[in-house]
Amino acid sequence: MGMSDDEIKAAMIEKATKSPKPALYVKDFYKCDAETKPRKIKNLANELVKEGKMMFWSSGSTTMYALPDRIKDEEGEGGI
């Protein structure tokens, strides 16, 4: 019995909360459920963004995921 989507999402939020790094690569979430394919994990991470529980941080060349209160921009004006 694998984890349900909601269980995986909860594990991802927990990972993002506890990690010393404020922003994580999608790969960092793979371990939240080793049985789930990377593409599915990616989709769940993007769902969390849609739900407003995570947000993107992009260097322009790479993109990371962060909890909204754990990431800052130099302007400090917040993202959307």
Place this chain on the structure above:
Amino acid sequence: MAKHDTPLLDELEKGPWPSFVTDIKRQAEKNPDCWDILGILELSFRDKITHWKHGGIVGVFGYGGGIVGRYADVPKEYPGVEHFHTVRVNQPASKYYSTENLRHLMELWDKHGSGMTNMHGSTGDIILLGCRTEALEPFFWDLTHELGQDLGGSGSNLRTPANCLGESRCEWSCYDTEELCHHLTMHYQDEIHRPAFPYKFKFKFSGCANDCVAAIARSDFAVIGTWKDDIRIDQAAVKEYVAGNIPANGGAHSGRDWGSFSIKKEVIDLCPTNCMWMEGDELKIDDTECTRCMHCINVMPRALRPGAQGGASILIGAKAPILDGAQFATLIFPFIEISAENEFENVIEIIENVWDWWMEVGKNRERVGETMQRVGLPTFIKVMGIDPIPQHVKEPRSNPYVFWEEEEVEGGFDRSVEEFRKRHAA
């Protein structure tokens, strides 16, 4: 009326090449914020250093790409460019436009942004330069609702795919590059707009080995047209070239007197495989030796055409030098048919094979070409589920350090040292 003195930039209004400085000044008469573009650029010309800062969290909601955040580090002096984010708009395949569409897009950009653009960016996108954070969502709304258009990719997304103009206006294209590009762009909208991978991933589609979109140098997944049958020869046109009645190389050398055309010097002797010769006044080609490099076809476009049985080679893993050094793409599938009739399912199958493996094995910020280097081409060939063929390499390896799988070796790896010792004293 100019807001800042720009004596250095004014120097770039001289000379025969179109001046971007003159152009920005013209735009500034309409949008005064553009005076601050000139102001901050003049400051950089004086200081010899940039005055821009990166902003990582600006975007439109739900998209992880398409916007690159940018702020001025001297906003008080140049308030018009305090926020100056980049918007990437996905270009139509082949970059043809109706003026109706282009005008409408520019009107939207005048309404929401600075009015400065790049036509186009390195990825192929329409780049709109200079938008305030609060204008991003309204611009995106109008772009989608009024024009039915969308943003392109950035970050760890599938980047906006790009193609050469292909069959639309080129006699050499061996497949329909714009249809394949458009189809895959639509098929992978999610991957273009939301991060999906360890790092960026690029598709580029060229119709022939001249490779006008630099697919072999710049794309993780390069589809480059080639053919399976023989070069089509029009012997009557060959005679015309030999007689000097048609300019060689499509007229590309007409600016200098290179002497009269010599089919031997300019075609036969430059063929990399020496597979051409004249028999009387007929040009002969041993097509089994031909590597389809395009040189002879480039030189005599009215006499020679690519074969009729078109398709493409798939090469994987090109990238610019960061980090391990530049890589060209490696030939993995020498020839596949490219057909809209099966909705390109054979291409899609290969792409997803690569992705499934790379998403699992690729390290953060590692392009697929670097992952291939790290695990080795033999492993990658196995992952792709194909047989190794000599076409995969320039030459066989010169070192003998071959790894064998245990099951490949008779009797396996487990042996009894006691049995060994019975016959070999220590």
Place this chain on the structure above:
Amino acid sequence: MGYDPEKPMVDRITDLGPPHYSKFHPPVIAKNKGKWLWHEITQPGVLVHKAESGDECWTVRVGGARLMSTEHIYELCDVADAHCDGYLRFTTRNNVEFMVDDKAKVQPLLDDLASRGNKFPVGGTGAGVTNIVHTQGWVHCHTPATDASGVVKAVMDELFDYFVTMSLPAQVRIALACCLNMCGAVHASDIAILGVHRKPPMIDHSRITGVCELPLAIASCPLGAVKPAKATVDGVEIKTVKINNDRCMYCGNCYTMCPAMPLADPEGDGIAILVGGKVSNSRTSPKFSKLVIPFLPNTPPRWPETVEAVKNIVEVYAKDARKYERVGEWAERIGWEKFFEKCNIPFTIKSVDDYRLAYDTWRTTTNFKYTNAIK
């Protein structure tokens, strides 16, 4: 009606993709797609494509600064409306193409373009220098080591004659990238103008706590040159980072992640010149560009050293190469030692590779040519 910030998700549209290209094909293109027979460049910047149907598509190619205003684009549209049934296209090298279906329509189009000052130079075809592909530079980028548009303008002014004629041995593709991340991948160009930093980043200890996530800054370095460290700011010990200068290759990735690590510098930054790359598979395999001049200073507004270096290489090549030979093919035929001698470029230790896979470039044969480099 329009975007409502109170209800951003109501009626939101996403994942539309680009419009279908077929909506933008001029009629002669739509009719003859896939049925073209041959083409010819009848004069610099003017091409004719002949279709099986007997139709002809005449294309006039004009150069453009890639950095364009909407005003400029409206004017492009005016030209296309007046002559081309309201269609135009852009090339992969930032040129603009106007297409007409009759030879008789070409001259009026050329006359119109010529009447508009120097905005629309006709050329960029065949054995010449076509438009330079380039990046943003000081106009918009946060990690550039040089400007882009300004350098390109200065170089194209000097090489303008090669844009409007076809007198070189082959096409010469020039590209500019304003730092070694190479957004505009210049690594396979006949001549590459590359912005280079030469100083490792500074650490702004007083700001780093406020604007940086240290683990991200440390992880951002491709070479592991950013290490955790401690510093004292206003008598208080803070966590910060330090740079192992010997490992830094000045890519600026850490600065993107952490704005308290600026690396650009007026004296440190400048331009390197690489030559001999090609993308086409014609005759010889694609080639990388090779570093021949490690550093030229940033000298705005017209970068005379860079302009002179590029022009010199083009002119020596123009005189010495054989018909059809690209810059890299010419350099390989005569030997790189001869390239340096003929171009009068001093060979420095910086051109000897000491990065990964470097051995591939070391000479492992007794075959060489005597040049002025051997004293």
